[in-house]
Amino acid sequence: MPTILDFERPFVELENKIAELTSFSREKDLDLSEEIEHLEKRAEELKRSIFANLTPWQRVQLARHPDRPNTEEYVRMLFEDFIEFHGDRCYGDDPAVLGGIGRLNGTAVTVVGHRKGRDTRENVSRNFGMAHPEGFRKALRLMHQAEKFGRPVITFIDTPGAHCGVGAEERGQSCAIAQNLLGMSALRVPIIVVVIGEGGSGGALALGVGDRILMQEHAIFSVISPEGCASILWKDPSRAQEAAEALKLTAHDLLALGIVDEVIPEPLGGAHRDPEGAAALVRERLVQHLETLKRMAPEELIRSRWMKFRQIGLVSEEAGESG
């Protein structure tokens, strides 16, 4: 059973009705094409108007939609000859992070990404895409491998956040994330980051330092979950919708803030209603940016990557209110 969000219901119901009518007309050999066409137009219009006016909270729901294509599925749809590589050569292999090599439009690339599951069983085995230190270390290991062989790196971001627990703390969660930020800032090959679902705080950023940060239209990227923000600031997790507005976590807000470089459109209705269509749109943008970045010398890449992050949050110099 696919999950239907509240705001999807009006057009999903219409679509179901269209499907019913279509099969009915076929069974009974009746010509209902005029009526069906009319309903299809209405469903399309409805969908268009709903998706043109999504609230930030509705986008949070879309970003977390259980049917939304995940990293593994994008990898399958986008890369040829992909081989998965495991482990951080230090402690273990974290199933919450996927990594490996493959080919995009003829170019060999290294791919890493957070790995959510498709169903509950898969999600439990992958810890819902929440990485332990060994997951971040695996990602960095594969990025250094990419650097050695001059392969561009493509990362996919889709995580509620870094794992929170005793083992993660004992093995240096902070240290692992910090090392990734530092390592990625100076990697001598192109890095393209694609936010495909939930960009949850430091655990997301640990794979998120790149020359380009692209974000799908209904993905989110936030310093804290709206629920977490509401419970800390207002002691009331039920005010998450309000927090989602205040946090400016949508792709278009983050484009306006200069945090992300580009918003990748999704098929009408969201990536989960047309994964192949969504992948084609991602592919087109990836290929174009890859071609541009491949032509840049390592020093130039690193310098412009630094300038990009250096200018985020440039603050004005003025006396504080209290002097």
Added chain:
Amino acid sequence: MWIKCPWCGEILYNKDIVKNLKVCRKCGYHFRLTAEERLAFTLDEGSFVEYDSRLVADNPLNFPGYPEKLAEARQTTGLSEAVVTGEGTILGHRVVIGVMDSRFIMASMGAAVGEKVTRAAEHACERRLPLVLFVASGGARMQEGMVALMQMAKTAAAVKHLDAAGLLYVSVLTDPTTGGVSASFAMLGDIILAEPGALIGFTGPRVIEQTIKQKLPDGFQRAEFLQQHGMIDLVVPRARMREILGRIVMLHAGEGN
């Protein structure tokens, strides 16, 4: 004036405790310090020159209530932001120094903190001086959203520039160092020191307890725990901090310095 030690409950005379660098004489608890106290306990007297004192936070998201929160923090602390940066000398050795003050919105990192830390690293590069950062923070500043989160990447990259220049960066983790700050420049020191008993971790203990629904063992995420787990170089009692820092800087100084 009298102060109660939050650790052992001992009632301490204020003047006494300041003389003891704000460490409880009975149990050794290290009280949190203001930026001013930290600078006074660390640097040679009169050597401090502040950088970027006029650099203040904006409200990049127009987050409701944030300007009021900032105004209140400025009022109560007399600081313009949660970190004070500048340069001075430790036992005669010149360093660039940054000190975070947890009274200022839990020393959370927004654009101004990220910018001041980045500039401190840049000053250190330009002047070829060691960088010493006393860290304390609750993490990225929520009210600045992704602008705050990205300061993690910015400050980590700034540390990389010190690396490339072959310059020394010592981070000193103090109570508490958590969240996005612990997961960026705090954990990237060439040498990482910590004060005894300081809480250091990515996720705060209360959130972990709520998540795993278990009580955490005593000492979990304390400085000594991190040293045992190989995450930091050395736990240094406050009484020896100035001397140890001075010695580290001296051992990294070129001949004739």
